[in-house]
Amino acid sequence: MRSRRTISIVSCHAEGESGDVIIGGVLDIPSSTMHEKLVKFIDKYDGLRRLVLHEPRGRLEMSAMIVVPPCDPRADAGFLIMAPGDWVPMSGSNTICTATVLLETGMVPMKEPTTVLNLDTAAGLITATAVCEDGACTSVSFDNVPAFVYALDKDIDVPGVGRILVDIAYGGQWYVLVQAEALRVTVSLSDGDRLVELGNRVKKAVLDTCTPVHPENSAIRGINNIIISEPLLSGPEGLSVQHTVIVTPGRLDRSPCGTGSSARLAILHARKQIEVGQEVKFKSIIDTMFLGRIKEIVKVESHDAVVPNITGRAWITGEKHLYVDPRDPFPEGFQV
Numbered sequence: 128m129r130s131r132r133t134i135s136i137v138s139c140h141a142e143g144e145s146g147d148v149i150i151g152g153v154l155d156i157p158s159s160t161m162h163e164k165l166v167k168f169i170d171k172y173d174g175l176r177r178l179v180l181h182e183p184r185g186r187l188e189m190s191a192m193i194v195v196p197p198c199d200p201r202a203d204a205g206f207l208i209m210a211p212g213d214w215v216p217m218s219g220s221n222t223i224c225t226a227t228v229l230l231e232t233g234m235v236p237m238k239e240p241t242t243v244l245n246l247d248t249a250a251g252l253i254t255a256t257a258v259c260e261d262g263a264c265t266s267v268s269f270d271n272v273p274a275f276v277y278a279l280d281k282d283i284d285v286p287g288v289g290r291i292l293v294d295i296a297y298g299g300q301w302y303v304l305v306q307a308e309a310l311r312v313t314v315s316l317s318d319g320d321r322l323v324e325l326g327n328r329v330k331k332a333v334l335d336t337c338t339p340v341h342p343e344n345s346a347i348r349g350i351n352n353i354i355i356s357e358p359l360l361s362g363p364e365g366l367s368v369q370h371t372v373i374v375t376p377g378r379l380d381r382s383p384c385g386t387g388s389s390a391r392l393a394i395l396h397a398r399k400q401i402e403v404g405q406e407v408k409f410k411s412i413i414d415t416m417f418l419g420r421i422k423e424i425v426k427v428e429s430h431d432a433v434v435p436n437i438t439g440r441a442w443i444t445g446e447k448h449l450y451v452d453p454r455d456p457f458p459e460g461f462q463v
């Protein structure tokens with residue numbers, strides 16, 4: 128075996144969504160903020176993103192995180208998030224994967240019955256609380272960066288569908304929320320290809336009319352992903368909703384999507400459908416669940432914002448080392 132590169136990975140999934148955590152083989156780029164680090168990594172390491180996430184070493188339906196030294200002195204670790212289509216400032220399922228890997232491998236010391244760890248991301252500092260038992264994390268809750276609404280009931284024209292109303296909100300990434308009924312689909316695996324295709328059409332229709340920009344960081348702009356949702360249900364066990372998230376460049380999130388659920392909490396609060404502390408069960412297309420609630424209300428510049436708290440579970444699935452044979456015609460992979 129010959130290789131000019133070795134990348135060491137612990138593989139994990141959170142409620143069905145795969146997140147590979149890179150724990151070795153990538154050198155840090157010292158920076159004063161995590162967002163500056165992200166920009167430098169995009170500039171220097173975009174080939175690494177393709178190597179890890181594109182075929183034949185990776186696949187469309189996964190993300191990968193690079194564990195890096197944090198910039199905020201309060202943080203235990205930092206991580207940057209790579210997806211097959213782009214780099215993103217924050218991700219919920221991937222925060223749960225990263226916290227689980229850091230604790231279960233001993234990179235951050237585990238304390239039972241709960242460990243609190245601060246994680247530095249390009250979107251801001253995230254406090255995660257892991258419930259730990261017999262050396263394992265049984266669940267991870269995290270306080271996300273503040274989530275807020277950009278638009279409610281925005282009228283857009285989706286080719287082949289017609290005029291529909293959508294909501295747009297930030298939850299660590301930018302989301303468009305659309306009701307499945309408006310697109311004449313159901314949130315089910317049998318409609319999977321159609322959900323992806325419609326999600327991409329909605330994304331383009333929104334971007335043709337507006338570009339949301341984060342008021343505190345103008346580099347966090349555009350639309351990342353689309354949430355297609357069934358109606359919110361209220362029953363004896365509280366509020367629940369089944370939704371799916373079409374992730375750039377076009378695939379279904381297997382988890383209920385932590386940043387998407389955070390954006391939804393901001394929308395639900397703006398619509399006066401939930402109160403601070405009230406729990407919502409967000410169910411994914413494969414029926415896995417994140418529990419969400421609003422921890423507190425804050426301001427992001429002039430926006431009323433909520434601090435989302437999201438809880439989910441993750442499991443380590445293996446370890447691997449990626450190699451690049453100097454003769455390999457696809458040192459940075461390919462996409463079909």
Ligand SMILES: O=C(O)[C@H]1NCC[C@@H]1O
Pocket residue numbers: 144190215217218219220221374380382383384385386387
């Ligand atoms: O949970 C989340 O926020 C995400 N899951 C994969 C795509 C999103 O980053």
